[in-house]
Amino acid sequence: MNLLGQSFEIAREENRALLIGYLTAGFPNMERCKSAIKAMIDGGVDLIEVGFPYSDPVMDGPVIQQASEIALANGVGAKEVFEIVASSTVPTLVMSYWNPIEKFGVDAFAQELRDAGGCGVITPDLTIEESQDWIKATQDSKLDRVYVVAPSTRDARLSKVTSNCSGFIYAASLMGVTGTRSALSGAAESLVMRIREVSKTPVAVGLGVSNGQQASEIAKYADGVIVGSAFIKLLLENGDEQEANRSLTALSQELSEAVRR
């Protein structure tokens, strides 16, 4: 079994959901990005998702947009993304819009990510219909391939998309873009139930999750909880590295306790 599979297996044995933390590569800068990831892991984040910053992030709300702009201004490209991945001490995926991957070269991207120690890629704007080259490249370099499904995804399509996922399935908790929300929609649970009907792959829920209470609710029915904007917000709000990292660790601890069933 691969790394991601093992992680979900262990979490299941421990009767908890996995905690997945997102951070944009090279935000606020390269060194602070690495220390922030360490702070998140210290607090109990199980898996790291490194965001490849992109100029036109249509799935992202204002918080991740801002982080992406800062990272791009820092000159972050594929090389820096791989460097951040290599620095992580837990299983790590990349989340990237499609164009930067295609521009880098589909096979080369998969191979170099693998060489950097990455275990998979989340592609939020790549449809199954456009995935032929990607499926082959990820198979060749043994990377997990994670697609995002949404409450609007119809049943027939759900089985088509999820059958192409490995590692886990990313279930969007609501119709919308990334960003913290004060309340969760009811859409997430019914989406996860519909996924269970068609797939045995673990399911992680993301979009809008920002605190322990929401995480514990999701952990009751999902295998993983994904948190992004809430971490980034802490870094945007606090320019002091030590203080910001302490708050990242504290949020990770809160979430990590919350995902225990």
Added chain:
Amino acid sequence: MSTDLVGHFGKFGGRFVPEALVSALDELAQAHQSAQEDPDFQFELMELHRTYTGRPSIITEAHRFSAYAGGARIFLKREDLNHTGSHKINNVLGQALITKRMGKKRIIAETGAGQHGVASATAAALLGLECVVYMGEEDTKRQALNVARMKLLGAEVIPVTTGSRTLKDAINEAMRDWVTNVETTHYLLGTVAGPDPFPTMVRDFHRIIGDEARAQILELTGRLPDAVLACVGGGSNAIGIFSAFIGDKSVRLIGLEAGGEGLDSGKHAATLVGGTPGVLHGTRTYVLQDEDGQTKESHSISAGLDYPGVGPEHAYLYESGRAEYRAITDKEAMEAFALLSKSEGIIPAIETAHALAGAIKVGKELGERANFLINLSGRGDKDVQTAANYFGIPL
């Protein structure tokens, strides 16, 4: 050309979108298809065009302008005379009727020059739909008059302050709105870009330009033109007029892109001539991008052409060689803008002036035996301020 099941033009086109939008795109593709086959829908749209848009639009021979274009005979397809002042209304009325057909009550639109926003606000007022228009903050300044027009028509205009604050960012923001409100909202995209079915659907609604013009010019001159010219931003007016002539192998199809301050300056919006294949706004096409696949900012004196992508069918026509594309600088466009105004009494949109500048160049190459058809995509009322500034006319 016809597209396959998932909307490809050769290797271009397709769908690169969040899964959340796929069912809405499927629904839209189906609604478009059934509307195309429904005589009642076609009748309703044609009646609107006849009684509201003012179709068919006429063609005008530009006798005096011809002297600047090597003496070639030049025919202008007068989309500037349409209600709201440009070709944009053709697509907007079609999509607004489809919106009603799908039972949706809210439309959102992006706009650069403001022409598509004005057309969308107009159709929303006519058909009783709620309308929100996203417009880059930069463009709300360049096209302040159109912002006021949209508001007078009852639309909400949201200035977009992210990224380059132009058309590309307005599209991003409209997509975010759509992902969030897709149940109730139709995204009324204003050009032949974006994910399938937009490039096909928007083309089909603009094909009327070419169908009318082909019949008109045959009747007037007894033959096909040697070349058909149009400006290319996203490419909707160009594909609309090209479509009717693609099968006529003797007719050259020439698209004119915005060369800004010149290709070498890096400050331009000539996506085909100066870009590379990539993915932007849900489709595979040519893109102005850097080596990391980040979209570059485009530059043009014309807000409506200031876009770092282009419709995927143009990428296909470009690579297949069926159509040719050239870049026209700001300066060349403004010269042509002044020449048409003074020689024919027609003030064109600055977007359209790029096509006129193209005719001047190609006319000099082909000489007086040539016949050209130019899509006069819009009128210049909205550009009076920009042009006055450019030519130093005090306001």
